[in-house]
Amino acid sequence: MNKFTKEVMFVGEMASGAKLTVPVYAFTADNNVAAPTVYIQANMHGAEVQGNAVIFQLLELLQQCNLQANITLVPYANPVGCNHKNGEYTLGRFDPITGENWNRMYHFDQAIIAPFVEQNLDASAEEIQTKFQQLLLAQIDKKLAHNIWGITTGQRIAYQLQRLAHQADIVLDLHTGPISSKHLYCPEYAQASAQYFDIEHTILIDNDFGGAMDEATFCPWWSLQQAYQASGRNFTMGEGAFKKESFTVELGSQEQIDLDVAKQDALSILSYLQAKGVIDNKQYQPQKMTRYACYLKDYKALYSPMGGMIDYLADFGKPLAAGEPLARILRMDNYGDGEALHYISLDQQVIPILHFASASVNQGTELYKVFCNYFEI
Amino acid sequence: MNKFTKEVMFVGEMASGAKLTVPVYAFTADNNVAAPTVYIQANMHGAEVQGNAVIFQLLELLQQCNLQANITLVPYANPVGCNHKNGEYTLGRFDPITGENWNRMYHFDQAIIAPFVEQNLDASAEEIQTKFQQLLLAQIDKKLAHNIWGITTGQRIAYQLQRLAHQADIVLDLHTGPISSKHLYCPEYAQASAQYFDIEHTILIDNDFGGAMDEATFCPWWSLQQAYQASGRNFTMGEGAFKKESFTVELGSQEQIDLDVAKQDALSILSYLQAKGVIDNKQYQPQKMTRYACYLKDYKALYSPMGGMIDYLADFGKPLAAGEPLARILRMDNYGDGEALHYISLDQQVIPILHFASASVNQGTELYKVFCNYFEI
Amino acid sequence: MNKFTKEVMFVGEMASGAKLTVPVYAFTADNNVAAPTVYIQANMHGAEVQGNAVIFQLLELLQQCNLQANITLVPYANPVGCNHKNGEYTLGRFDPITGENWNRMYHFDQAIIAPFVEQNLDASAEEIQTKFQQLLLAQIDKKLAHNIWGITTGQRIAYQLQRLAHQADIVLDLHTGPISSKHLYCPEYAQASAQYFDIEHTILIDNDFGGAMDEATFCPWWSLQQAYQASGRNFTMGEGAFKKESFTVELGSQEQIDLDVAKQDALSILSYLQAKGVIDNKQYQPQKMTRYACYLKDYKALYSPMGGMIDYLADFGKPLAAGEPLARILRMDNYGDGEALHYISLDQQVIPILHFASASVNQGTELYKVFCNYFEI
Amino acid sequence: MNKFTKEVMFVGEMASGAKLTVPVYAFTADNNVAAPTVYIQANMHGAEVQGNAVIFQLLELLQQCNLQANITLVPYANPVGCNHKNGEYTLGRFDPITGENWNRMYHFDQAIIAPFVEQNLDASAEEIQTKFQQLLLAQIDKKLAHNIWGITTGQRIAYQLQRLAHQADIVLDLHTGPISSKHLYCPEYAQASAQYFDIEHTILIDNDFGGAMDEATFCPWWSLQQAYQASGRNFTMGEGAFKKESFTVELGSQEQIDLDVAKQDALSILSYLQAKGVIDNKQYQPQKMTRYACYLKDYKALYSPMGGMIDYLADFGKPLAAGEPLARILRMDNYGDGEALHYISLDQQVIPILHFASASVNQGTELYKVFCNYFEI
The missing domain is CATH 3.40.630.10 (Zn peptidases)
Known part of the structure; x- marks a missing residue:
């Protein structure tokens, strides 16, 4: 020992x-x-x-x-x-x-x-x-x-x-x-x-x-x-x-x-x-x-396009097709006279790796980090 | 409508x-x-x-x-x-x-x-x-x-x-x-x-x-x-x-x-x-x-007996027998010349309801809240 | 010694x-x-x-x-x-x-x-x-x-x-x-x-x-x-x-x-x-x-009637006559289309003892604490 | 107007x-x-x-x-x-x-x-x-x-x-x-x-x-x-x-x-x-x-050599001779069996411009910023 x-x-x-x-x-x-x-x-x-x-x-x-x-x-x-x-x-x-x-x-x-x-x-x-x-x-x-x-x-x-x-x-x-x-x-x-x-x-x-x-x-x-x-x-x-x-x-x-x-x-x-x-x-x-890899330049952050409360939807580690929702954003202040739910998606296939620690985000808070242009190693 | x-x-x-x-x-x-x-x-x-x-x-x-x-x-x-x-x-x-x-x-x-x-x-x-x-x-x-x-x-x-x-x-x-x-x-x-x-x-x-x-x-x-x-x-x-x-x-x-x-x-x-x-x-x-209930006086908080990092073990909402561990506390500063792991348990059966939001606690941080003397309603 | x-x-x-x-x-x-x-x-x-x-x-x-x-x-x-x-x-x-x-x-x-x-x-x-x-x-x-x-x-x-x-x-x-x-x-x-x-x-x-x-x-x-x-x-x-x-x-x-x-x-x-x-x-x-004293009930807090930035005016420890300003509140958001400066005073003579630590206050922040109904001891 | x-x-x-x-x-x-x-x-x-x-x-x-x-x-x-x-x-x-x-x-x-x-x-x-x-x-x-x-x-x-x-x-x-x-x-x-x-x-x-x-x-x-x-x-x-x-x-x-x-x-x-x-x-x-000036490289920060509570002594804007104290640091934990007071000085003449906002500092907190090698403009 x-x-x-x-x-x-x-x-x-x-x-x-x-x-x-x-x-x-x-x-x-x-x-x-x-x-x-x-x-x-x-x-x-x-x-x-x-x-x-x-x-x-x-x-x-x-x-x-x-x-x-x-x-x-x-x-x-x-x-x-x-x-x-x-x-x-x-x-x-x-x-x-x-x-x-x-x-x-x-x-x-x-x-x-x-x-x-x-x-x-x-x-x-x-x-x-x-x-x-x-x-x-x-x-x-x-x-x-x-x-x-x-x-x-x-x-x-x-x-x-x-x-x-x-x-x-x-x-x-x-x-x-x-x-x-x-x-x-x-x-x-x-x-x-x-x-x-x-x-x-x-x-x-x-x-x-x-x-x-x-x-x-x-x-x-x-x-x-x-x-x-x-x-x-x-x-x-x-x-x-x-x-x-x-x-x-x-x-x-x-x-x-x-x-x-x-x-x-x-x-x-x-x-x-x-x-x-x-x-x-x-x-x-x-x-x-x-095992998948991507280059650092392709490990991208998605910043929230609005303030709101986030229902994180995407599973980590699995490819997410372009257009599929990463998250939906609740905006109760808009209920009744605007859009209370917004879906967030990307225009390319990615692998979600992590998301923000809280449901409450400001406009511009980092929501997700994802692999783009990833490849098998 | x-x-x-x-x-x-x-x-x-x-x-x-x-x-x-x-x-x-x-x-x-x-x-x-x-x-x-x-x-x-x-x-x-x-x-x-x-x-x-x-x-x-x-x-x-x-x-x-x-x-x-x-x-x-x-x-x-x-x-x-x-x-x-x-x-x-x-x-x-x-x-x-x-x-x-x-x-x-x-x-x-x-x-x-x-x-x-x-x-x-x-x-x-x-x-x-x-x-x-x-x-x-x-x-x-x-x-x-x-x-x-x-x-x-x-x-x-x-x-x-x-x-x-x-x-x-x-x-x-x-x-x-x-x-x-x-x-x-x-x-x-x-x-x-x-x-x-x-x-x-x-x-x-x-x-x-x-x-x-x-x-x-x-x-x-x-x-x-x-x-x-x-x-x-x-x-x-x-x-x-x-x-x-x-x-x-x-x-x-x-x-x-x-x-x-x-x-x-x-x-x-x-x-x-x-x-x-x-x-x-x-x-x-x-x-x-x-459905279980207890009186407010029996909804008890357990405060951490030491500082440390908590591995919360007990499931919520299920009776936990006296002596069964609620959590174990990691104390790496004690590794090698003390006890690095401490198990926390109570002397009576309880139902754990919630625990602290973070793994890091000071001595005296509220670890768990539990039902004691609960009854069916 | x-x-x-x-x-x-x-x-x-x-x-x-x-x-x-x-x-x-x-x-x-x-x-x-x-x-x-x-x-x-x-x-x-x-x-x-x-x-x-x-x-x-x-x-x-x-x-x-x-x-x-x-x-x-x-x-x-x-x-x-x-x-x-x-x-x-x-x-x-x-x-x-x-x-x-x-x-x-x-x-x-x-x-x-x-x-x-x-x-x-x-x-x-x-x-x-x-x-x-x-x-x-x-x-x-x-x-x-x-x-x-x-x-x-x-x-x-x-x-x-x-x-x-x-x-x-x-x-x-x-x-x-x-x-x-x-x-x-x-x-x-x-x-x-x-x-x-x-x-x-x-x-x-x-x-x-x-x-x-x-x-x-x-x-x-x-x-x-x-x-x-x-x-x-x-x-x-x-x-x-x-x-x-x-x-x-x-x-x-x-x-x-x-x-x-x-x-x-x-x-x-x-x-x-x-x-x-x-x-x-x-x-x-x-x-x-x-030496002046007042009873605890007469040691009163003044809470800010509005949000704003405070120019604290009153000297500590000296009687301040009713109507004399304790502070003025700057509200630049009102400049041009509202009142940008507000003066705060009380309706009785007081002795200001302390004020808030920062110039920035919300509506309802404790601005000052003052002696009312004070007397010599 | x-x-x-x-x-x-x-x-x-x-x-x-x-x-x-x-x-x-x-x-x-x-x-x-x-x-x-x-x-x-x-x-x-x-x-x-x-x-x-x-x-x-x-x-x-x-x-x-x-x-x-x-x-x-x-x-x-x-x-x-x-x-x-x-x-x-x-x-x-x-x-x-x-x-x-x-x-x-x-x-x-x-x-x-x-x-x-x-x-x-x-x-x-x-x-x-x-x-x-x-x-x-x-x-x-x-x-x-x-x-x-x-x-x-x-x-x-x-x-x-x-x-x-x-x-x-x-x-x-x-x-x-x-x-x-x-x-x-x-x-x-x-x-x-x-x-x-x-x-x-x-x-x-x-x-x-x-x-x-x-x-x-x-x-x-x-x-x-x-x-x-x-x-x-x-x-x-x-x-x-x-x-x-x-x-x-x-x-x-x-x-x-x-x-x-x-x-x-x-x-x-x-x-x-x-x-x-x-x-x-x-x-x-x-x-x-x-009016005095110095180059940015000569606008220097002094970091506290120890944790402690600071009695800031130096006047702003006035040349301070080498060896003159900028501050003294109180360390009550050392009273009786160590040095409870430490004086801080520099080895060159400087002009103190600003100091930290609080008396409580950790070892390494920025205490002062000073002009070195300053000149009249």
């Missing part, structure tokens, strides 16, 4: 002086040589709690696994968001003071790429891997080092998590949608890995850095690989020195804990880790299912 | 001067003699939107009914709460500025009872009915009349709704729980009426006025009936001059609109109205079901 | 398991015999932070005093409210989940009075004092003891503070208004003590328990004294066994820390403590000033 | 169907030929209300002016933000559902510049002005035109305001800081215009588009001028066809209305309009004062 360590990371202070802490669990493999190391975190958005239950189940299961590489797991990644209530619900997505999305505060400075390639043009793959990881860590350390002007609350949390993530080859950031089916954000180069998760829908993302954890950990390496390619040296992303893979795993709906479903999601993650050689437990194999 | 009128009631102003308005629908019966008149409102709590859909279905159905009495219907009863967002969710239960529960601001002054009885000791039942209703309306008008000190935002809304409600014999206030099964708040004297609704669980409430709409409309009459009784005249509550009945109808969960379920709830209300003679449409009959 | 102890009281847990703690400072007097003991707390409402600075200054000053009795000081009394942000501001007055005012959750059960008097009709004053204090503490302990149904988040905090307060003879609960001048809530029987504070305006409150800390600590004793009086034994409130005095000290405006002003307020409290014999330091004497 | 028109612009709908409207006031000059036209708006951030009072005073004064060009004035620019309360305060800066800053949703697509210059390389200055303005308006119209996917709530508001702003040569967006002195955001090319405002501190901003109103209206023209320059045609920004000037005018602190101060700010704006020839009223002249 594998042992793990538990540490408490200090990530900030509240007005009363109360310490903001994050628990960090770590398994150390005996023979951590070639297999990729792993970093898994959950609950960066306050309401997206199910990942904590998945980490619970992973901790239970990993103790029984044949570990080939180090694994670090961080539940309750954001102690401000985790405890922030507005009414009965947990404020989900942003710093209540500034409005900044908690998952847009990670760091990557594209300007480090060119000088690094120039200075390490002929370095071995191993040297590149080691030195570039050191550079990424040094960048974060510099951000966190004492600075008379300081950094924001969210940056302090994000950078400390990112420092852990940069030390791993594989990064899984566990999120949820509002009311949502399971789906996966996957870098385009890692498309083949999507089949190891028991998740039917995958969004393929390119090399744009927007501040999210997944991007903050794969974009540096992808950018590096491309810069080397431009300089005439070809490395393959997802392999060897560039074996970095980062995914945002969307586990379903927010504001819910279900330990039984979490067990299934933990098994799904283990089958991915098995496929990548992180564990050696052949019983963990992906389920057979048809 | 019955016609209805639609008016817009002005209930306040926002900081920008934007008018707060409420739509009021009214059917007038041709032969409104003996049958009780009806007032139905929905959405006094911002997140409890399903009642609007029920009023939509009632408006559709009532146009085809054989009306015996006037019916007034008010969706979107609280325009402040209805539009108030905090994050993705609607602020449910209270004025965001003051914290006052929107459904605790109605008016009843017990001090009016004794003088009225004294002055009308020998009046006929009809006189009593007419004069007491006039007195109740005069009380509200006085509250709403210009006063140099003013009234609160919530009082201005509540009193205008109450003025409509006092003009009816039957009052239905459509609410929902957070995550909830259907249930009914019913005055003890009106227990027999609970069987006409397609609702399995009824809470029987006594004559305590706490500021809610149902209490504000039945407590005055109950108090009056009791004062007459103390003076030697006996009237029966729910009949004749005292035919007033008020219910809070809890339609299920908040933050949801489902027009199909709303149709079922509208039919349930029609079978109650048919039973009371408000409509003459024999096709509307209550469903056969076992 | 007096020494003090510091303990950390555990009052709850958040969803992440984070502990809610409150620091408790205590001075123990060598010769604590006749002098009244003291309990001082601050910041029960999240935004009302200035009391923490006053406690800082008191801790500095009390170390140099000639202490005659024990003194307990509790800053940051409410760790939920203290750290709860909505936008840039601190959620002030109520539990963000339930809307309950944090200062309406203390406990007093009037039903304990009659049996106590009956059982202790002929007890000595000292016995009464000791036994009744024990009874009050036992009541709180019972509330806090393990109960399968639990208690609310706010009750758990309030009861633990109240357990400390019940052990003292004098209770000072440090609050602030929104935008406010200094004022004092004082029980009617303790009016003579108001002259020891450097506070010009005092509200005299009677024996109604509404859940606040001051009421929760003086109402039991006042009720007891009245019950004894009805039984023929006369005790004087504020003296001997009934020397209990509780005040809510309103220090000015919320959302502000000013350590220099806090020093002045600390000196004001020391002059009260000196007058009551808690310290023996004659240099602490109240300032000479004209 | 000049007449103005008043129209109500419809900018969205709430969940209840309530219409979101914005009042638009417009003066039309008789001889609107050479003088620049003007657009002024206020209150895009909900808590920043003082601009409404300035528009009130401008409407009063402009009726008496000798108008040379059309002027449009829009108070209450954001009806969602304007009425959004969380506790007593107005949610200031962002959409409560999404966290997006209301003043980061305007539109400019840099990709339109190159084709325009190519197609209009030899056009006259007048043609360029007319055609480019038409292009900017067409871009906005296309965004607002029916689109099956819709646009966000904030975009719908912002684009409709921007459509008005693009029709003017001069744009003034009236904002406030949290607790703040007056200051001005001014494009570098328009530095000479800063002297016409009675505002001592100016931030000079360059040609980076970040979504704000000022940028959205001057960056297109600045980018166009630079593209022409690269193609060999030189135009001067701020003159002739490129006379576009946009400013964000920060009027002081949020959550306050002061009509007397607003009059002073209106006079300041009139002296700028007089200088630009929009009015011909020589009595409106800027006050004599020393």
Whole structure:
């Protein structure tokens, strides 16, 4: 039975002086040589709690696994968001003071790429891997080092998590949608890995850095690989020195804990880790299912064409024909002298993935997110 | 086909001067003699939107009914709460500025009872009915009349709704729980009426006025009936001059609109109205079901014994044996050096009715509400 | 130099398991015999932070005093409210989940009075004092003891503070208004003590328990004294066994820390403590000033007669003649086709004490609180 | 006396169907030929209300002016933000559902510049002005035109305001800081215009588009001028066809209305309009004062190095020497066994311009914004 360590990371202070802490669990493999190391975190958005239950189940299961590489797991990644209530619900997505999305505060400075390639043009793959990881860590350390002007609350949390993530080859950031089916954000180069998760829908993302954890950990390496390619040296992303893979795993709906479903999601993650050689437990194999993907540009949001109260009609995960209703909008103020019911549909076939968390929407509230131009993978 | 009128009631102003308005629908019966008149409102709590859909279905159905009495219907009863967002969710239960529960601001002054009885000791039942209703309306008008000190935002809304409600014999206030099964708040004297609704669980409430709409409309009459009784005249509550009945109808969960379920709830209300003679449409009959009730003192809240993330386990509406788990609480901060999972159970058999809207709870958050000492009715 | 102890009281847990703690400072007097003991707390409402600075200054000053009795000081009394942000501001007055005012959750059960008097009709004053204090503490302990149904988040905090307060003879609960001048809530029987504070305006409150800390600590004793009086034994409130005095000290405006002003307020409290014999330091004497008071029924709120944006005009603390403007309300939506400016005045002379924290108000928002029918004390 | 028109612009709908409207006031000059036209708006951030009072005073004064060009004035620019309360305060800066800053949703697509210059390389200055303005308006119209996917709530508001702003040569967006002195955001090319405002501190901003109103209206023209320059045609920004000037005018602190101060700010704006020839009223002249400026990169935020309660010490608008305290931080939890007071200072001379709105801050909350490397203009 594998042992793990538990540490408490200090990530900030509240007005009363109360310490903001994050628990960090770590398994150390005996023979951590070639297999990729792993970093898994959950609950960066306050309401997206199910990942904590998945980490619970992973901790239970990993103790029984044949570990080939180090694994670090961080539940309750954001102690401000985790405890922030507005009414009965947990404020989900942003710093209540500034409005900044908690998952847009990670760091990557594209300007480090060119000088690094120039200075390490002929370095071995191993040297590149080691030195570039050191550079990424040094960048974060510099951000966190004492600075008379300081950094924001969210940056302090994000950078400390990112420092852990940069030390791993594989990064899984566990999120949820509002009311949502399971789906996966996957870098385009890692498309083949999507089949190891028991998740039917995958969004393929390119090399744009927007501040999210997944991007903050794969974009540096992808950018590096491309810069080397431009300089005439070809490395393959997802392999060897560039074996970095980062995914945002969307586990379903927010504001819910279900330990039984979490067990299934933990098994799904283990089958991915098995496929990548992180564990050696052949019983963990992906389920057979048809998997669909679309490119990020085709993962589209539908904004409500009017204010109203929404009866969400479309099933998640199933193709919806053009013209079929996604939702109907109730407008009681129009009853008797206008149209009290409006049906919403699209002009193309889509797969609905998630919808807004509340029935009450303003004109312009994001109603649904759907796959367009999707394809089987 | 019955016609209805639609008016817009002005209930306040926002900081920008934007008018707060409420739509009021009214059917007038041709032969409104003996049958009780009806007032139905929905959405006094911002997140409890399903009642609007029920009023939509009632408006559709009532146009085809054989009306015996006037019916007034008010969706979107609280325009402040209805539009108030905090994050993705609607602020449910209270004025965001003051914290006052929107459904605790109605008016009843017990001090009016004794003088009225004294002055009308020998009046006929009809006189009593007419004069007491006039007195109740005069009380509200006085509250709403210009006063140099003013009234609160919530009082201005509540009193205008109450003025409509006092003009009816039957009052239905459509609410929902957070995550909830259907249930009914019913005055003890009106227990027999609970069987006409397609609702399995009824809470029987006594004559305590706490500021809610149902209490504000039945407590005055109950108090009056009791004062007459103390003076030697006996009237029966729910009949004749005292035919007033008020219910809070809890339609299920908040933050949801489902027009199909709303149709079922509208039919349930029609079978109650048919039973009371408000409509003459024999096709509307209550469903056969076992109905349970408990007294308000036995409708108990369970507060979380610790902070944590809740996996709600108990099914609503089914007896749960003593010792069986209601929920399990995940505490990842304790994993590895404490108990990460805690099971919550009670020491008696209960029927779980509703639970908190979010998986994240503080120590002391209301987890569940359950029926204790319930009985069949 | 007096020494003090510091303990950390555990009052709850958040969803992440984070502990809610409150620091408790205590001075123990060598010769604590006749002098009244003291309990001082601050910041029960999240935004009302200035009391923490006053406690800082008191801790500095009390170390140099000639202490005659024990003194307990509790800053940051409410760790939920203290750290709860909505936008840039601190959620002030109520539990963000339930809307309950944090200062309406203390406990007093009037039903304990009659049996106590009956059982202790002929007890000595000292016995009464000791036994009744024990009874009050036992009541709180019972509330806090393990109960399968639990208690609310706010009750758990309030009861633990109240357990400390019940052990003292004098209770000072440090609050602030929104935008406010200094004022004092004082029980009617303790009016003579108001002259020891450097506070010009005092509200005299009677024996109604509404859940606040001051009421929760003086109402039991006042009720007891009245019950004894009805039984023929006369005790004087504020003296001997009934020397209990509780005040809510309103220090000015919320959302502000000013350590220099806090020093002045600390000196004001020391002059009260000196007058009551808690310290023996004659240099602490109240300032000479004209002090006004009014009864609670005459401390009136003015609610905005319309929505709009307020230019608050009236100075705090100075009599404002009937008809003089308190405020003018800007309504740009009316400019050009209505009245864009409205002046608000009253029909009697008042002393404005505080006003709302924001310029933006809805119709019915509490604009001002003022003294009517005030008198010099 | 000049007449103005008043129209109500419809900018969205709430969940209840309530219409979101914005009042638009417009003066039309008789001889609107050479003088620049003007657009002024206020209150895009909900808590920043003082601009409404300035528009009130401008409407009063402009009726008496000798108008040379059309002027449009829009108070209450954001009806969602304007009425959004969380506790007593107005949610200031962002959409409560999404966290997006209301003043980061305007539109400019840099990709339109190159084709325009190519197609209009030899056009006259007048043609360029007319055609480019038409292009900017067409871009906005296309965004607002029916689109099956819709646009966000904030975009719908912002684009409709921007459509008005693009029709003017001069744009003034009236904002406030949290607790703040007056200051001005001014494009570098328009530095000479800063002297016409009675505002001592100016931030000079360059040609980076970040979504704000000022940028959205001057960056297109600045980018166009630079593209022409690269193609060999030189135009001067701020003159002739490129006379576009946009400013964000920060009027002081949020959550306050002061009509007397607003009059002073209106006079300041009139002296700028007089200088630009929009009015011909020589009595409106800027006050004599020393004006300081710094570049945007030198307008720096100081984030709190710890959680705590802040006693803000530094005066606004006055140079603060290196090492002098900006603030002291109270940490009562450390009293007795740590440092309860911490002084915050910087290592260089700065001018403090604004500070955070609340005394309670988390580690990483923005405490102050200050001018570094400032200079007289």
